[in-house]
Amino acid sequence: MLFDIVGAGAVGLLYTSGLIRAGIHVRLWTRTKQQADILRTEGLMVTERDGSLTRWRQVEAYPFQEAAQVIQDSGSPIEILGLFVKQTHLTNSFINQLGALPRATDSLFVCFQNGIGHIERLQSVIAGEQLVKAVTTEAATRVEANRIIHAGSGITWLGQDLTSCERLQKNIKVLNNLLNQAGFQSNLSNNIDNMIYHKLLINAVINPITAMLRIPNGELLQTERRVQLMRDVYEEVTSIYREAGIPVANDAWDNVQLVCRNTAHNTSSMLADVLQGRSTEIDSITGELLRKADAHALNVPVQRALYQFIQALDPMNPLL
Template sequence: MIIDLVGGGSLGLLYGGKLAAAGVHVRLWCRSAKQSEELRSKGISVVNTYGETECVAEPGTFAAGIIDDFAAHWMHEPGEWIFLMTKQKDTEEVCARSAGQLAKDKSAADQLPGVVSFQNGYGHMERLAGILPGWPLYACVTTEGAKRTAPYEVRHAGTGTTWIGVPEQQQVRAEITAYAENMVKTLQKAGFSAVLSNDIDSRIYRKLIINAVINPLTALWNIPNGELLASDKRIQVMKMLLNEALAVYEACGIPCEEDMWEQIMEVCTSTAGNTSSMLKDVQAGVTTEVDWINGSIAALAEKAGMHAVAHELLTGLIKGLTIREV
């Protein structure tokens, strides 16, 4: 099995490193030639929260290149799976530059790989289907924690579960889901707690609501996840965002678990020292994923003929923190 991982960020390095260390044929595609060169010369190091080595993918045990070379390489040596591991805001552009080039080549139609989208937020699967019409598309929801500490090193900040499944709107054949069984077993072989989910949509909506409550507030207040629970005022704002999102879900007919507040508190506690990806983006002065998280809640509300005022406001506040988002 050949797995192409598109994106050399934290998740790309985590999954690529552990898969390659387990003997899986991995190809990692990066934005920059500099990173791909470092990966080829230094390998991938996965360390734990204490900085101790968890595993190492030695140079030569995997391939690394730039995204723009992906299609030509794939046509020469086709792979079975493509993992899209960039941030939500970059997904369409990167997909068009990689797998999207294969979609334009009719000679690749008989050997289409499965594509797994690791993005947060909502709405990206429909956009990917527009770029890759007729392809076997899978959504992934993971609670693995990772932070890239160098172009060739990633810190495994927390062990979680990886759910993979076919969203309902994809309307693909049942055998497409069965096709993913070997891939999930390969992830398990590499040490991941991977599950083939028959209800990935509920996982997507669950993670969306958790991210919509936690991430923007940590970015706005410049605090790690655990500090959200440090004061009653912060908790009140969190509950306001949660209740508004739950009202939107109910109006849209989206089922949601009754213990969402307890789940949010558990995430804040278990990742207390973590810096959310949205806060990292704000600190770096780059575009965040707020449009695809809180903006998605607001968009769902609009479809239901209502307004998610708090989520709309928070989307604007976060976008106003960086010049590039204004």
Template sequence: MTSLSIIGGGSLGLLLGGKLSRAGCAVTIVTKTAEQAERLAEAGITIEDAVAGEPSVTVPIEAVAVEDASATDGLALLTVKQTALTDNFMKWLADIVPIGATVVLFQNGVGHVDKLRLGLPGRELLVAVTTEGALRTGPTTVLHTGKGEIRIGEWGLSHDEEWDANNQNSREDALKTPFVLESLFKQAGFTVILSNKLEEAVWRKLLINAVINPLTALLRVRNGQLPATRERMELMRALFDETYTILSNRGLAEERDALWQSVLAVCDSTKRNESSMLQDVLSGRETEVDAINGAVSRLAAEQGMKAPWNDAICALVKAT
């Protein structure tokens, strides 16, 4: 039986943990608080399905608080937000993730890969980009609000290195862990793609997050309500066009109109979802706006461009 640790007991951590555990993985959830760890250990994870409308399922789970966590078994999924990647957290992470272990990074935005490479030398870091929708409705309960996909790859892998089962090149050993992950996630019911073009997927996800997350947070609406009025659509389009222009200069190759339709499709497929930024604003927590819209503004500055919409959005979210 494969064992892994999921570091982070938020929406995505609970969704991944519950489904992987149900599929036969030995999963340990590492939570921020001892209270959540105790409740998970007692009650398990309850997954409510808003996608297929199936009855809720409760899955037993091992859980431990950050303060009590010991070394991982060599495979960890990091599902905390970028705001959690403080100096103290990075030191703790380096202590419990042994040299040679694999860490899969599920953070939104950009900038975290370089930080984690510096903080976790000697570990294999894989990047995951997911469009799964999840909403934590309690310390032990998660609502699966929208089915998407999980793309896994290495940040910086060149496009001429193929990620497929027929690969016999010098990267064969390094690809064993991604193949294991692909199998685990598929057994758990997720759609998984091993990607040798992950940077483009990251830019695509950054664009979608840069439009949906801050606007839902500012307007206090769920994803599906965002395109409901002409005024909201105009806001979305202005922010989209500016962000698309900036990211297309960094490797985002998808056509503008097709990607705009993808943004609208994500709003529809996750229409019941409260974006993570909306959840943070409603709870009075620090948001990831600096890692999303702030990152877009920084990328624009590197190109000698201005990003007035992203600048304004960033300032407004911080002011709420």
């Protein structure tokens, strides 16, 4: 089984490492030629949870812009593709290029994006029954182009909106087995949207505030004012969920705080983007929530203020 991975950020490289360890053929697609060259020549290094270092010297890596030609020349079309790029990279050009890649008729595209709204956009070029939604709580940090730290083990959930044909359902089970072979705790879910919205709630509370205050996750719990700000955001998000008919778990607030404690030293992905001067995923997280709030005529001033603040930090924002 050939497993393509698009996106060589921290989590993409983490899954690449696990799949290689399990003896699965991985074809890795990077954003830049430079990173692909480094991975091919120097390999991939992972600092594991126990502090040990794993190094994979044989990494088949290519820049994504060469994907169509490489796949065509290889005669090995896409079977399973894990999409690990951030929402900010899902431009119309990228999506069109992704949809044009040679692929098997029963191929699967597994989407690991934070936030919501991307599945609808991908459906313009990929059949809905071939799109698998993925939610993971695995945590990793990329410290160099070919070196990551596995910061925290978690659970991966896979699911779909549509009832696919029997052949595609079989492939989803194969995918789930492959991820478990690779050392990830992976499960199939009949309620994947609930899990996506649960993670969205956590991201909507933690990511913008850490990016605004420029602090690691655990420091959100260090003062009463920070906790109150988190609570204000949480209450607004759950009010949007209630109006939209999205379930909220009874222990959702406790889970938000638990994530802060369990990832106390982690830099959120949004804060990392701000520190690196990159565009953030604020539009696919808080922006999507604001669109839902507007649809229900809800007043959510804290959400709107956070959205505007993070947008103002974006060096690529054309309105600035």
